[in-house]
Amino acid sequence: MIQNFLAGQDEAWFVLVHVAIEARAGSMLAEIPAIIEAFANGDARAVEQGLARCAQVWDDVNAIFDRMPERCDPYIYFHRVRPYIHGWKDNPALGAGLVYEGVAETGGKPQAFRGQTGSQSTIVPSMDALLGIGHAADPLRTFLDELHIYRPPAHRTFVDKVRAMSQVRAFVQASGDANLREIYNTNVRSIARFRTRHLEYAASYINKQGKDSAGNDTDVGTGGTPFMKYLKKHRDEAEQHLL
Amino acid sequence: MSARLSLSDHDMSPERGFLCSYNAADVGLPSELAAPEEAARDLPRTLLTGRIRKHLGDLPVLDLKSFCAEATDAQLRAAMVRYSFMVQAYVWGEPDAPTSLPAPLAVPMWALAKRLGQQPLLPTRPMCSTIGTGLIALPRSASTISG
Numbered sequence: 001m002i003q004n005f006l007a008g009q010d011e012a013w014f015v016l017v018h019v020a021i022e023a024r025a026g027s028m029l030a031e032i033p034a035i036i037e038a039f040a041n042g043d044a045r046a047v048e049q050g051l052a053r054c055a056q057v058w059d060d061v062n063a064i065f066d067r068m069p070e071r072c073d074p075y076i077y078f079h080r081v082r083p084y085i086h087g088w089k090d091n092p093a094l095g096a097g098l099v100y101e102g103v104a105e106t107g108g109k110p111q112a113f114r115g116q117t118g119s120q121s122t123i124v125p126s127m128d129a130l131l132g133i134g135h136a137a138d139p140l141r142t143f144l145d146e147l148h149i150y151r152p153p154a155h156r157t158f159v160d161k162v163r164a165m166s167q168v169r170a171f172v173q174a175s176g177d178a179n180l181r182e183i184y185n186t187n188v189r190s191i192a193r194f195r196t197r198h199l200e201y202a203a204s205y206i207n208k209q210g211k212d213s214a215g216n217d218t219d220v221g222t223g224g225t226p227f228m229k230y231l232k233k234h235r236d237e238a239e240q241h242l243l
Numbered sequence: 244m245s246a247r248l249s250l251s252d253h254d255m256s257p258e259r260g261f262l263c264s265y266n267a268a269d270v271g272l273p274s275e276l277a278a279p280e281e282a283a284r285d286l287p288r289t290l291l292t293g294r295i296r297k298h299l300g301d302l303p304v305l306d307l308k309s310f311c312a313e314a315t316d317a318q319l320r321a322a323m324v325r326y327s328f329m330v331q332a333y334v335w336g337e338p339d340a341p342t343s344l345p346a347p348l349a350v351p352m353w354a355l356a357k358r359l360g361q362q363p364l365l366p367t368r369p370m371c372s373t374i375g376t377g378l379i380a381l382p383r384s385a386s387t388i389s390g
Contacts, residue, residue: 002268003328007287019262026260033248084331087364094340100363102304102346103353110342113362120366122261153360155261158253165248215340 005084013071014081018118020064025123028057032130032162039171044180047168051183054127058190061123065197078209083216087115090224093215117223118198120147122155124191129162131187132169133241140233143225173243185242195235202227263320270321273310278302279351283325286332295336299329302347311358319359326352327365 001012031050038046072081088094089112097112125148128134135141148156172184202221207228211218221227250256256264272280279302282289289298311319330352334340344352349363356363 003283003324004287005328005332006290022260022262023258024260026255026257026262029255029260030250030257033250036248084335085365086331086335088334088340091340094334098334098341099343100349100353101343102350106353111363113364116365150362150366152254152261154252154254158248158250158255161248213338215335 006080008076008080010072010076011081013068014077017064017068017072018121021061022121022123024057024060024064028054028061029123029126032126032166035130035168036162036165039166039168044171044175044177047171048177048180048183051168051180051187055183055186055190058187058194062190062193062197065194068201074205074209077205078216079212082206082222083213085116085222086215087113087222087224089114090220091115091215092217092220093213095224114147114150114224115222116150117147117221117225117227120150120223122151122159124194125159126162127187127191128238129159130166130168131184131191131241132166133188133191133238135234135237140225140230143223143230144234147223169241169243181243188238188241188243192235192238195231195238199228199231199235202231263317265317267317267321267324270317272318272321272325273314275305275310276322276325279305279322279329280325283329286328290332290336293337295332296341299333299348300345302329304346305351307351307354311354319355322351323355323359323361326355327363330363331365 001007001015004011031053035047035050035054038050086094088096088098095112097110099108099110100106135144148159151159169184172180175181206221207218209218219226219228221230254264255261282299282302285298286295289295292298307322310322314322326348330344330348333344333348343349352363
């Protein structure tokens, strides 16, 4: 690794699992343009094949995610890795933000930003967009929307375009094709499984740990969110999109 | 409906998804960034001193205007990795959170984030740009994580 905080196996593994998931998901993301084209052409078979390849990748992604505990211990993560990745927005120790000295355009006012969080990954939002999975408009949805600006601009526009172009869900619904519906549902279940695992990790790696400082709270996410409620709700909403 | 979606239009690839397409360890930074680069590399050692704010607060205040104008995308991102890790370490590396970030970190962090269209702290993507050898699959054995 070229950059660390304290370094060590647990920190390295935590980052490596993220990176391995991002890399593996590439071939799933690569299916998206063809799937969108296929439904636009009314080609149910091509949509089905594309979704089947996505489902295979989801299995690999979920298998990688399952390996987090192999070399990233929850106690070490909570006390030696997590303290450094918090932001300064809605954080119990620094909720109002931080003055960026010497930066004229801030006018000397504190600036509040959310910390890095798995929710900033663009994989799940991309697949949510492809599959037409939406989340109810409420304060938790606002958090999710707010995270969008923490992604690189080119990745933001990818998700926005997929959401604008994809009518895969309506296409599957209208097709009356049982195989197509089943493979759509397999993808939805895979996302729900990923979200369930994330929820389990949030419980074991954070929520069940012993709080050691105001900034490293067991109930507040690194992004400043009430994450247990948030993760559970979005998992449940994904499952509600089974056809 | 607009033209066909293309991954390459969005800084993405089938091999690496949303990760950067190059090997982060291969990216060199100009000599004006040598001091912050070294300070960032040193974090595992200096964080242990309990006086990380002194270490980082003594860095020069770099005006990165010309760097931001001339650097490659890979160099900009490499500098973002270094500064964003130092900003996080400064804020959370001592027991009580500070109210401000000193100019040696705040000024370059702000300039880089603005140039990249990102927020001036550590987001997920720079964190995922720390794997140096292009190692993007998890080792199966219990061998040491390298790179």
